[in-house]
Amino acid sequence: MASFELIIIEIQCDMNLEKTKTMSMEEAIGQYVKDGSHISMGGFTINRVPMAAVHEIMRQRIKQLHLYVHSNGQGVDELIGAGCVSKIEIAYGGNGKFASTGIRFRKAIQDGTLKCEDYSNYQMMLRFLAGAMGVPFLPTLSSFGTDIIEKWGFPKDVREHDPKIPNKKLIVTENPFDNWMEASKVVLVPAIQTDVTIIHVQQADSHGTVRIRGANFGCIEQAKSARHVIVTCEELVNEEELRKCPDHNQIPFFCVDAVVLVPHGAYPTACYGYYDYDPVFLKNYATYAQNDARYREYLDKYIYNIKSHSEFIELNGGKKRLEAIKADAAAGYRLGLKRN
């Protein structure tokens, strides 16, 4: 949400039943994600990562992004692999058993083409929460004595010259309430407010109200700490339908700027209740990612030479593949999926 003015506009939009926030992926990314934008994306390693949006960012050749995530695998790895990211603040870059460290993430840091600053997962989440709360920092008791405190990814001069980065990575200080809650010291971590946050969810209405099923990961805090939010969804549902059970909804419409309907928009990562991750793709991806020439082939074939996410799915086996990973209704994932 950019300003108070925007709230007025949205309320007016709300009055106009014809005017909605739905748009194409190309429009949503084109309008909100620019060279040098500070962005975050939702999901976690191999689940509910907004992959269709990630691929559109790659296709639009957006550069110099400053990326914030807690734990993210496939999305981080592909954005970095395509050269879209220059700085990252992160807790974990990997895909669980599929890639214990993201292959392009590792390579970019080792080659010195990506500047990285490390926090823990809780610290990244507290930073998003601080941004959502509108406070400059939050305290935690995590990481005393470690190199997360000692080693900074962005040196002092970089911090001083970039008004969008806080002047310190974090601060260790005495508990100002003496020993209250049996804590002698606290670690203060600075708030994050991004230009845009992109999340993929199960359901949304055209005004932007969101319903996430299964674990929400950090998507709610990530969305609420952003100036603009792009929601990509499996299903676009009627507002009346979502309002029948408002206790199942998490993000109110006025936080959201763009709603993009993109079924299987998290593929090849999973979407609880809809489909599983695709082990075949994730393994193939690792073979492409191991080698620079092969990775260029990957980018050409799977990203640059196609126009949409449905074409991407078609290249990966289309309907037949989707059928193989379709979630069992009761389990929320594909029972008996071949994963080795």
Added chain:
Amino acid sequence: MENYTSREMMTIVAAREIKDDDIVFCGTGMSMLAAMAAKHISAPRSIIFFETGPIDPVLKELPLAVADSRTMYNSCVTGGLIDAFNTMQNKITGDHVVGIVGAAQIDKYGNLNSTVIGDYDKPDVRFAGSGGACDVASFVPRSIIFMQQEKKKFVKNLDYMTSPGHLTGGESRKVSGLRQGGPTSVITNMAMFKFDEFTKEMYLAGYFPEITTGRILENMEFEVDISRAREISPPTNGELKILRNICDPQKLVL
């Protein structure tokens, strides 16, 4: 007695450390398998939970990441990261949590590196990073660490300290601001280590059948006390059956 692999042995040794009513914080891989095995073997009332949010799910299939939808099925709440880490930082609930984590390097006080080998600014090898490991290591009173027994992994000096163990030993955790507690066991493909009550230094608590203490020491850069070491009993046929047939029939981790 059936034949068994060192991975099977490691998983069962870890599972035996988990007790009823423990809340078990699981990472990916063997750590999840150990938690599943404990629930089926020694600690049916233990509670599995994940940093992604889900608490006490029915694990019909082995999750391949902590965000796998398999961690969500039939859980009591699915939640999110903030809830999960609050549960550990808050002493009321956190004091019941046992963490299970792995790392690339460990030192004699159980401090862990899962971030870089070499210089932080220009590393020779980059790893995934802390994830929630630093948080669990900071907060909870007990944790189990899985390691491969190799000289380059049991090091005198970590290249980077991602997760706090007993820092420099003695009272240093408390002085730094950390909660009391810290790592309790280190389980490798050859042995189990524990930490001295006072010095907080690692000592050899047990060795696997047919593994000599000499071979263990050859595979670490620092010396440890071996005077308290005993042979660890191998997995029983019953334990192996549960591990192979119920926990990981697809052999995704084993």
